[in-house]
Amino acid sequence: MFDKYLFALGRGVRGAKKAYDNVSRAPDPAEAARDITPPVSPSRDAPPVPRKLVYGPRPLVMGIVNVTPDSFSDGGQFVDSAAAIAHGLRLVAEGADILDVGGESTRPGHAPVSAEEEIARVVPVVRGLAAATDIPVSIDTMKAEVARAALDAGASIVNDVQGLRHDPLMAPLVAERGVPVVVMHYRETDDPALDVMADVMDYLSRSIEIALAAGVKREQIIVDPGFGFGKTHSQSLTLVRDLARLKELGCPVLLGVSRKRAIGRVTGRDVARERVIGSVAAAVMGAAAGASIIRVHDVAAHVEAMKIFAAINDPALGDA
Numbered sequence: 404m405f406d407k408y409l410f411a412l413g414r415g416v417r418g419a420k421k422a423y424d425n426v427s428r429a430p431d432p433a434e435a436a437r438d439i440t441p442p443v444s445p446s447r448d449a450p451p452v453p454r455k456l457v458y459g460p461r462p463l464v465m466g467i468v469n470v471t472p473d474s475f476s477d478g479g480q481f482v483d484s485a486a487a488i489a490h491g492l493r494l495v496a497e498g499a500d501i502l503d504v505g506g507e508s509t510r511p512g513h514a515p516v517s518a519e520e521e522i523a524r525v526v527p528v529v530r531g532l533a534a535a536t537d538i539p540v541s542i543d544t545m546k547a548e549v550a551r552a553a554l555d556a557g558a559s560i561v562n563d564v565q566g567l568r569h570d571p572l573m574a575p576l577v578a579e580r581g582v583p584v585v586v587m588h589y590r591e592t593d594d595p596a597l598d599v600m601a602d603v604m605d606y607l608s609r610s611i612e613i614a615l616a617a618g619v620k621r622e623q624i625i626v627d628p629g630f631g632f633g634k635t636h637s638q639s640l641t642l643v644r645d646l647a648r649l650k651e652l653g654c655p656v657l658l659g660v661s662r663k664r665a666i667g668r669v670t671g672r673d674v675a676r677e678r679v680i681g682s683v684a685a686a687v688m689g690a691a692a693g694a695s696i697i698r699v700h701d702v703a704a705h706v707e708a709m710k711i712f713a714a715i716n717d718p719a720l721g722d723a
Contacts, residue, residue: 453559453582454539456501458655460720461713462690464705465501465541465698466494467661468532470524471508488531495536498706501560502536503698504528504553505543509564509632518548525549526556533557541585547572554580564632565589566610578618585625585657586610590633599638600645603628607652625696627657636665643685646692658689659698661705676700683708 457463468491470484491502506524507516516524521544533540533556541560542553547570550561559582566586567574577584588603607626614624626649628642639660649656660666666681667673679701686697686705690712699705714721 450555450580451533451557453554453580454533454537454557456539456560456583458695459713460717461709462686462694463500463696464498464702464709465503465657465696466491466497466499466702467698467700468494468502468504468528469508470504470506470528484527484531487528488535491528491532492535494702495538497703499538499702501539501541501696502532503541503543503560503562504532504558505562506549507544518546521546521549522552526552529553529558530556533559545569545573547576551576554582559583560585562627563587564629566606567613568610574613574617574619577614577623581620581623583623583625584614584619585627586614587627587657588629588632590629593633593635593638595635595638597638599634599641600648603642604648604652607649611652611654621653624654625657626652626654627659627698630658630660631663631665634665636668639663639665640669640685643689643692646689646694650693655695656693657696657698658686658694660685660689661697661699661701679704687712 468487470487487504491504494502504525506521508514525542525544529540529542539559540557541562542550542558543562543564544550544553545563545565550558550573554561561573561577561582562585563569563573564587566589567584568589586607588606590602607628611621611624611626615621628646628649630639630642634642643658643660646656646658661682662675662678663682666678666685667675670678670681672678672681682699682701683704686694686699687708689697690709697705697709
């Protein structure tokens with residue numbers, strides 16, 4: 404099936420869309436949801452109309468598409484644009500609600516990437532995926548220049564791992580485009596003595612203030628506690644246990660625990676790809692604590708888990 408995708412992609416984005424339309428999945432009947440993406444009036448010079456981000460009876464599953472040579476779990480697998488697009492479409496077929504495309508690793512010790520290089524990596528992939536599927540595509544970047552290029556290519560969400568702190572032009576760009584933005588709590592190094600939840604709440608509160616001051620609407624802001632970023636393993640697990648506290652910020656919560664080292668520390672799995680079961684368990688705990696979006700590598704397993712989670716909370720969904 405994916406040979407067909409790659410063949411179509413070789414003929415251009417229009418061909419890719421036609422190929423994908425033939426195999427696109429039917430919407431999940433349990434996904435009665437609300438739209439939080441404002442309409443944008445199309446014009447010849449306007450950027451693409453943002454895809455709708457909607458919430459339903461279960462957390463949305465955001466599938467990870469790393470276009471990087473050095474990401475901690477799958478670095479180098481999808482550096483080629485065609486391979487990355489095919490991988491993204493595979494995640495869509497597995498039930499992903501959102502695709503998150505990133506061109507710069509944020510793992511400890513990662514090599515910084517210029518905006519030009521990051522754009523070269525992500526824009527062809529964003530453009531191909533936005534043309535080939537109707538679900539929202541997110542751009543995972545801390546640079547406004549990269550985010551603008553990706554939004555122009557069809558991205559509908561900005562995922563900023565430094566919570567609008569790295570680039571002062573990011574918040575105004577998000578406000579200008581009227582798209583949802585994920586603001587994540589970020590630390591360079593861990594501090595075992597830190598009150599991690601207090602630090603996360605303070606940091607994210609400030610990120611929300613930055614967004615609001617730039618004109619971003621509160622309902623467009625999504626908060627991420629930054630599982631594994633500058634936290635001890637114990638602190639990361641505390642974030643999941645106490646995740647409900649983030650609801651006090653008045654924004655949807657995104658949780659990204661997939662294949663992280665804290666999962667491996669508990670389960671004894673040293674290889675990131677072998678941490679699927681532990682990742683699913685942590686994601687279900689996060690869902691129970693109020694996560695609205697879970698960011699994952701292994702989409703099929705998490706989609707099934709979230710469907711069961713939703714059906715247990717509302718047995719009527721089990722008969723849908």
